[in-house]
Amino acid sequence: MKARVTVTxxxxxxxxxxxxxxxxxxxxxxxxxxxxxxxKVFDLLLDATDESAARAAVTTMCEKLLANTVxxxxxxEISN
Amino acid sequence: xxxxxxxxxxxxRDRDMIAALTQISGKAPATxxxxxxxxxxxxxxxxxxxxSYGDYLRCGAxxxxxxxxxxxxAKAASGVNILGVCNGFQILIEAGLLPGALMRNMSLKxxxxxVKLEVTNADTDFTxxxxxxxxxxCPVAHHDGNYFADSETITQLEDxxxxxxxxxxxxxxxxxxxxxxxxxNTKKNVLGLMPHPENLxxxxxxxxxxxxxxxxxxxxxx
Numbered sequence: 262m263k264a265r266v267t268v269t270x271x272x273x274x275x276x277x278x279x280x281x282x283x284x285x286x287x288x289x290x291x292x293x294x295x296x297x298x299x300x301k302v303f304d305l306l307l308d309a310t311d312e313s314a315a316r317a318a319v320t321t322m323c324e325k326l327l328a329n330t331v332x333x334x335x336x337x338e339i340s341n
Numbered sequence: 342x343x344x345x346x347x348x349x350x351x352x353x354r355d356r357d358m359i360a361a362l363t364q365i366s367g368k369a370p371a372t373x374x375x376x377x378x379x380x381x382x383x384x385x386x387x388x389x390x391x392x393s394y395g396d397y398l399r400c401g402a403x404x405x406x407x408x409x410x411x412x413x414x415a416k417a418a419s420g421v422n423i424l425g426v427c428n429g430f431q432i433l434i435e436a437g438l439l440p441g442a443l444m445r446n447m448s449l450k451x452x453x454x455x456v457k458l459e460v461t462n463a464d465t466d467f468t469x470x471x472x473x474x475x476x477x478x479c480p481v482a483h484h485d486g487n488y489f490a491d492s493e494t495i496t497q498l499e500d501x502x503x504x505x506x507x508x509x510x511x512x513x514x515x516x517x518x519x520x521x522x523x524x525x526n527t528k529k530n531v532l533g534l535m536p537h538p539e540n541l542x543x544x545x546x547x548x549x550x551x552x553x554x555x556x557x558x559x560x561x562x563x
Contacts, residue, residue, distance in 0.1 A: 274489065277447050277516075326406060329399055329435070331442045332489060 262307045264319045265338045268328045269300035303327055315339050342559045344370040344385040347413065349404045352391030352428065354537065361539035362387065365555040375407040385558055386416055390427030390482075390537060400443065400485045401431030410436050422466055422558060423531045427483055430523070430533030439524055439533045440498070441490030446483070447516025453482040456512040458522055458536060462502040465525060467532045469560065470553030476509045477550035479536035486535035488517035488524070498524055506534055 270276050276298050283297040305322075309315035319337050328335040344362050348355050355372075362370045362385075371381050380386060393404035404410075410432075417423050417438055425433040433439045446452055455478050463473040471477065490498070495518055498504050506523035513520045515535070523534025538551030 275444070275447075275516075277445060277449050281449055326398070326402065329402070329442055331440075331491075332444065 262309055262312065262315045263340050264303075264305040264307055264315060265340075266303040266305065266319060266323060266327055267300060267336045267338075268303070268323075268333050269335075270298060271332055271334050274332045300333075312339050342366040342385060343368065343381075343383040344387060345373050345380050345383045346370045346387045346389060347373050347375065347380075347409055348389075349375045349391075349393040349407065349432075351393045351395055352389055354390035354427065354539070357537070358387055358389040358426070358539045361542050361551075361555060364542065365552065366559050373409060375404065375409045377409055378412060380409070380412045380416055383421065385422045385424065386413060388413075388423070388425040388429030388432050389539070390429055393428055393432065396485075399431075399435065401428060401433075401435040404428075404432045405435035405437075414438065417526070417531050420528070420530055424467065424558075425531075425533040426537055426539065427481075427486075427535055430535055431485065433531060433533045438531050439526055440494050441488055441524070443485050443535070444487040444489050445485050446487050446514065451482075451484040452486075452514040453480075454514065455480050456514055456522075456536060457509040458506045459509040461504045461507045462525070464502070465505060465529045465532070466558055467525075467554055468505055468557065470555075470557030477553075478541065478548050479538055479551060480540050481514050481536045483515070483535055486515040486517065488515075488521040488535075490518065495519060501527060503527065503529070505532055506536070 279297040279299045307315050323335045431443050458479050460471040460475045463471050503525045508520040508522050538554045541548050541551035
């Protein structure tokens with residue numbers, strides 16, 4: 262199975278990189294952007310064949326390594 | 342004082358730290374490779390600065406999950422003093438030995454310059470060489486030193502005297518909350534700080550303000 266993990270900064274955590282990207286979009290003349298928050302995406306190839314087992318395994322990976330849960334949230338999408 | 346320096350691939354301040362410890366304690370520290378499982382019987386364990394694992398994933402994240410960190414955790418629990426400088430601070434935080442997180446500098450720039458540090462708690466093994474409220478010079482060199490924690494954690498750090506050093510005189514180089522430059526664990530035997538005291542220990546460095554941190558530690562175990 263495959264898993265896609267998206268890691269984003271928690272609400273309220275300052276994101277200077279997102280702010281710089283927002284400023285750059287504005288300087289390129291792209292208006293209408295009210296805010297930018299940047300993050301990370303991980304694509305994992307898994308041995309698991311069962312969705313709930315895959316989700317449980319990836320949740321552990323997120324808690325132990327992929328995300329810093331002091332400042333980051335994560336979401337997991339599982340697919341075949 | 343017997344000391345040990347933990348070495349991870351990608352560190353580049355380990356030799357400076359070994360030189361400082363050797364010069365001030367009169368004895369070369371043991372060096373412990375990150376794949377080892379045991380740390381010799383010492384009074385101080387130091388994790389120096391650099392770019393362990395190329396700062397991949399998050400600064401210090403991969404190093405914090407190395408085999409040796411279980412031994413560091415056990416030594417910390419048994420009361421051995423642990424010092425993490427710069428990347429070493431990031432590693433201690435990622436390992437859960439200190440609270441909070443170190444985020445990208447507010448300026449988004451790598452900052453390499455001298456700052457002023459206020460000794461916020463001089464009543465610890467690490468800071469006893471200074472006086473309370475003393476302001477010292479110290480160099481910094483980092484991209485991710487912007488200390489962040491939730492307001493509950495910040496209150497706890499402030500109330501318990503766990504803030505050891507604060508950037509003073511408007512020299513905060515990274516935007517850290519409350520100008521925090523270095524923090525202690527609740528037992529005060531683990532210190533992490535972004536600035537590099539090991540780089541200011543002899544006249545040729547341009548000053549010796551960093552020396553008292555090491556000589557204070559030496560006093561305890563001498």
